[in-house]
Amino acid sequence: DAGVTQSPTHLIKTRGQQVTLRCSPKSGHDTVSWYQQALGQGPQFIFQYYEEEERQRGNFPDRFSGHQFPNYSSELNVNALLLGDSALYLCASSPTGQGGYTFGSGTRLTVV
Amino acid sequence: AQSVAQPEDQVNVAEGNPLTVKCTYSVSGNPYLFWYVQYPNRGLQFLLKYITGDNLVKGSYGFEAEFNKSQTSFHLKKPSALVSDSALYFCAVRDEEAAGNKLTFGGGTRVLVKP
Numbered sequence: 001d002a003g004v005t006q007s008p009t010h011l012i013k014t015r016g017q018q019v020t021l022r023c024s025p026k027s028g029h030d031t032v033s034w035y036q037q038a039l040g041q042g043p044q045f046i047f048q049y050y051e052e053e054e055r056q057r058g059n060f061p062d063r064f065s066g067h068q069f070p071n072y073s074s075e076l077n078v079n080a081l082l083l084g085d086s087a088l089y090l091c092a093s094s095p096t097g098q099g100g101y102t103f104g105s106g107t108r109l110t111v112v
Numbered sequence: 113a114q115s116v117a118q119p120e121d122q123v124n125v126a127e128g129n130p131l132t133v134k135c136t137y138s139v140s141g142n143p144y145l146f147w148y149v150q151y152p153n154r155g156l157q158f159l160l161k162y163i164t165g166d167n168l169v170k171g172s173y174g175f176e177a178e179f180n181k182s183q184t185s186f187h188l189k190k191p192s193a194l195v196s197d198s199a200l201y202f203c204a205v206r207d208e209e210a211a212g213n214k215l216t217f218g219g220g221t222r223v224l225v226k227p
Binding site for chain 1: 146
């Protein structure tokens with residue numbers, strides 16, 4: 001049973017560019033959340049998608065947007081990249097209810 | 113608002129000795145509590161969770177955690193640490209009464225187990 005799959009694993013972008021990160025949730029999970037983990041810090045909640053809609057959002061600017069598809073997979077888009085957007089971006093999936101959260105291995109984004 | 117505090121940036125312990133990683137939390141309603149471990153350049157690996165029931169929760173790799181409602185704590189413990197337990201540990205909380213089910217993480221505690 002595959003867990004959470006994220007792609008790509010690493011990428012380097014130039015300041016001002018746009019980036020799209022992808023996530024396939026664990027089988028049976030219908031909710032996808034995205035987290036940003038800066039170096040040396042704990043993950044920070046970006047937003048969560050359920051039934052193809054953004055259900056909850058953290059304290060991130062509108063440059064961060066997302067999408068969830070009918071098969072529950074999700075994308076995270078970041079526009080007008082800043083150097084401070086360099087981080088590990090983690091996707092987590094969970095089933096409806098009290099279920100646990102399964103995290104992917106993350107995408108390491110470096111903005112130069 | 114929900115929050116988590118991990119008061120120790122780093123914990124050093126000798127192999128074979130008990131390991132404790134501290135966590136305190138704050139939520140409006142009942143807490144759902146989690147511990148995750150992160151190895152270098154990897155994602156978060158689930159260790160254990162408390163939703164309801166027994167205050168002592170047993171998890172993966174010999175780890176356990178004790179939920180203490182009066183002290184709002186959820187400390188992670190392992191009776192006998194291994195060198196391979198050296199990693200970054202995160203405590204996280206979800207507020208049962210909050211809309212959605214986002215997790216709020218602590219800043220992490222680095223564990224170093226010396227041979």
